[in-house]
Amino acid sequence: MATIYEKGEAVRVRRASEADGEAVRAIRNHAVATSTALWTQTQQSPADARAWLAPHLARGSALVAEAGGQVVGFAVYGPWRPLDGYRDTVENSVYVRAGSQGLGIGGALLSALIDAARDAGHHSMIAGIESGNAPSVRLHERFGFTEVGRVPEAGRKFGKWFDLTLMQLLLRD
Secondary structure, eight states, X not given: OEEEEETTEEEEEEEOOGGGHHHHHHHHHHHHHHOSSSSOOOOOOHHHHHHHHHHHHHHTOEEEEEETTEXXXXXXEEESSSSGGGTTEEEEEEEEOTTSTTSSHHHHHHHXXXXXXXHTTOOEEEEEEETTXXXXXXHXXXXXXXXXXXXXXXXXXXXXXXXXXXXXXXXXO
16 A cells, blocks of 8 residues: 655554554554553453454454554554444554654555545544644645644543544545
8 A cells, every 4th residue: 555664674554464564563552552542441352352342354444554564653543433424434444563653654554544544435534632742733734634622531541531633534526
């Protein structure tokens, strides 16, 4: 789907497969343990990770970035809300492996994810971002997302309250 270069090494964004599940789980669990990107402290078990990834694989809404034969990031989109009135709006998530951040991998993933959502006929993409996560806010702004709301003290992790910034990109007219 896309190629960028990480320290001279090609990085390829492609559709995820079941074989990528453990690498995706490792990246996700690292974010759970060390960041406020996911507001949970519960690590995914292998079975939980398969169950979480399966609907994304079925609808083609999971991508991975691969470099040197290893998954260095992933991105997914899924339904924003469960009611049918929201069926054309999706929410995105983009995660890059520790040590590979700041190299353009997140941008390559988000770009390909936006294209995939457009190709699937979706109208709107939402990003729910911890308000203090300036790199994620800037990443989304670079791709045309605008802030549409902020929810004070929407979530709690590591004994602290966090605000939620909602950003939106209209995918088609």
